[in-house]
Amino acid sequence: MARTGAARGRRLLLDALLLCALLPQPDTAWKQHAPRLRVTYKDLLKSNSSRLLLTSGDGLGFQALLLDEDRAWLMVGAKNHIFLLHLDHPGREPEKIFWPASREQVEHCRLAGKDVETECANFIRLLQPYNSSHVFACGTGSYQPVCAFIQLGARGKGAGAPLMRLVTHSLQSGRGRCPYSPRQPFTALLVDGEMYSGTSSDFMGSSAAFFRTWVRGAEQSYIRTEQNQDHWLHEPAFVGAFAIPDTYNPHDDKVYIFFRETALEAGQWDRRHIHARVARVCKNDVGGKRSLINRWSTFLKARLVCSIPGPQGTQTHFDQLEDVFLLRTRDPQNPLIFGLFTVSSGVFSGSAVCVYSMAAIRAAFSGPFAHKEGFDYRWVEYKGRVPYPRPGMCPSETYDPLLRSTKDFPDEVISFVRSHQLMWEPVQPQGRQPVLVRVNVPYRLRRLLVHRLETESRHYDVLFLGTDEGKVLKVGLASTVSHSTEVINLEEISVSKTPSPILDMKLSPKRQELLVSSTHGLLQLALYRCELYGKTCTDCCLARDPYCTWDGKTCAPHLLTEKRRARCQDVLKPDVLSQCQDTAEGTAVATEKLVFGVEKNSTFLECLARSPQTTIRWLAWHGEGSGLSEDWRPLRRAGAGAADPPAGQGGCRHL
Structure with a gap:
């Protein structure tokens, strides 16, 4: 009898065993604006991951x-x-x-x-x-x-x-x-x-x-550029300029300029419409001989498109180019161009990031020109004869050994360039849509910086985005097998005591630091705050931060130069039940909390998620033996048959 009573008591105890599991939400939830961590300025100073260098x-x-x-x-x-x-x-x-x-x-x-x-x-x-x-x-x-x-x-x-x-x-x-x-x-x-x-x-x-x-x-x-010629530049606001080689011949090198301007081709009834532009000039351009003296003779420009598709084929365009970042690759002739855009109207406002390849930019400059035609001088595609050498080409033996200077260009070429700066075809981004969109948020993005992390299997691009209210957003971009891009919202960091626009950012990969200036000061900021994600393997892996990894004891910085065994390095596959498996005990580290209760009594269940990108599930044990997964079943309220408690909430539950 004693042995039977003990067995029955053990059965009651197992029936009352509860497990709180943190699970990632479906993929659509990862695309929400909520970051894994929100770090206030006060918390930032406490974390020992920043230092105020100067105040203004x-x-x-x-x-x-x-x-x-x-x-x-x-x-x-x-x-x-x-x-x-x-x-x-x-x-x-x-x-x-x-x-x-x-x-x-x-x-x-x-x-x-x-x-x-x-x-x-x-x-x-x-x-x-x-x-x-x-x-x-x-x-x-x-x-x-x-x-x-x-x-x-x-x-x-x-x-x-x-x-x-x-x-x-x-x-x-x-x-x-x-x-x-x-x-x-x-x-x-x-x-x-x-x-x-x-x-x-x-x-x-x-x-x-x-x-x-x-x-x-x-x-x-x-x-x-030519003065008092609106078709050259019309109320421009310059954003960035980069020297990018086109071929292995340095005589073909060009400087690419990124800016926004009031677009003339938008039509006479929409004269104030802004377009984002990319322009280019040859480094060896010295102007014309009889015309365009001391003026660019290779200046061409094209529109940069960054838009999201809408119903019935309509497009929502982000045309206010705010910042641009050149991401160097192993091929110096083909870096990636990251552009930060905003849009503002009485109906809609937001920000977006688009990525452009140099192949797409060069294709636009190799395409047809635009010009005005007809009784109403509408902008249309130019279908007439294009003079030789092609306008915008650099004087180089790559194309013509007889052309040694822009002063050797025929008058026909100079005359054409003087009136045909705009290309007809715009530059479309990779995937023909933004990799990041922020709408209906209380801030606007103003500054952009990109850090590429290379791993054995793939690369990750981490975007640092400065807002107009003194915050830095850390967002990860991971390329999937289907060549789409998954957005992982990592951190939202307040870098100033009072809201103030971010003015500039510089990245120090060697020191693993970000230098951020605002209207009130200059801050030295670490690229990671791994310890804030939590003290368990689950917390660390669910963060999906490529800078952090679980080293067996803590959530620690994952330095790519180090050769050590780490558990959660693939941010695309946050499978904590396998990545955080404790092989010694045979149980998953994802078991965050075990609660023991008495049958037909009440127990307060509390399990707060550190991340808004995870859900909470309470599981009750309904079997005995070695702990097979099918013996864990979702907890239901007594007498009501209700589902699990709401995410992030606890409460009194009858066992």
């Missing part, structure tokens, strides 16, 4: 960042100052250059109606490496742009980071290189001693152009 009191922040990973320093442009921070020595005081505008320039700016504190100063907006010992810097100069060289000199034997000083005799005009205003968008790229820049060219900011100047040459040695 003027509310304009730090708009120019230059990172040298090899020498572990960061140069920062601010109001009247340039700072040099030593990343390997956080306790060392930053080196500083004081570079204000003259009193006369400040007074002239004030008399022109500008604000003395927020506009009439020298705001450093351009920092470009010139060589190993010099950096080329430009500032607004109180609405009189000015540029100069910063010299980096060795401190002494074994002293570490270099000193820096302003080379005063190198002061030169910054017109055509740097904007007059501290707030105007612009882009600049220094290549082989030549500065390519898209910026305003006058005090009022009403005229903008794309320039090339020689930073050590005479001021008159420049080339630019």
